[in-house]
Amino acid sequence: MTSLTTNPRAVLCHYARDPDRRPHCTLTAEITLGRVALCGSCAAARSTLGKGMAAVPLPPGPAVDVLDWVAEAALAAGRACADLDAAVTRARSAGCSWARIAGRLGVTRQAAQQRYGHQRYRHQLPQRNEG
Numbered sequence: 001m002t003s004l005t006t007n008p009r010a011v012l013c014h015y016a017r018d019p020d021r022r023p024h025c026t027l028t029a030e031i032t033l034g035r036v037a038l039c040g041s042c043a044a045a046r047s048t049l050g051k052g053m054a055a056v057p058l059p060p061g062p063a064v065d066v067l068d069w070v071a072e073a074a075l076a077a078g079r080a081c082a083d084l085d086a087a088v089t090r091a092r093s094a095g096c097s098w099a100r101i102a103g104r105l106g107v108t109r110q111a112a113q114q115r116y117g118h119q120r121y122r123h124q125l126p127q128r129n130e131g
């Protein structure tokens with residue numbers, strides 16, 4: 001079960017992050033099946049296996065604001081990139097080779113060095129713009 005921090009009472013459907021598989025997901029969870037929260041559309045489409053569990057309705061609350069989700073995801077992505085930059089810089093400072101860092105990143109040594117070798121540029125967190 002996931003709630004958006006910008007709207008702490010809105011509960012995201014388990015399938016909201018899988019638009020290819022569940023294109024008709026309405027994003028806002030309405031029921032829970034154990035620890036899985038589902039919107040009405042995904043609850044109706046659940047497998048016969050899942051239909052053996054009793055659905056527990058969630059209390060009425062605000063709908064997921066998809067643009068709030070966009071903003072939150074962009075912020076999280078910026079933070080993750082900054083975190084990765086810092087981790088690579090610290091690994092280099094600790095004497096780790098580019099080959100070892102690349103192995104952990106799942107890329108070639110050359111790709112890791114090209115991406116992080118000129119470190120000191122900073123990922124910019126998304127700007128707050130209106131309009």
Ligand SMILES: [Zn+2]
Pocket residue numbers: 013014015016022024025026027038039040041042043
């Ligand atoms: Zn859904």
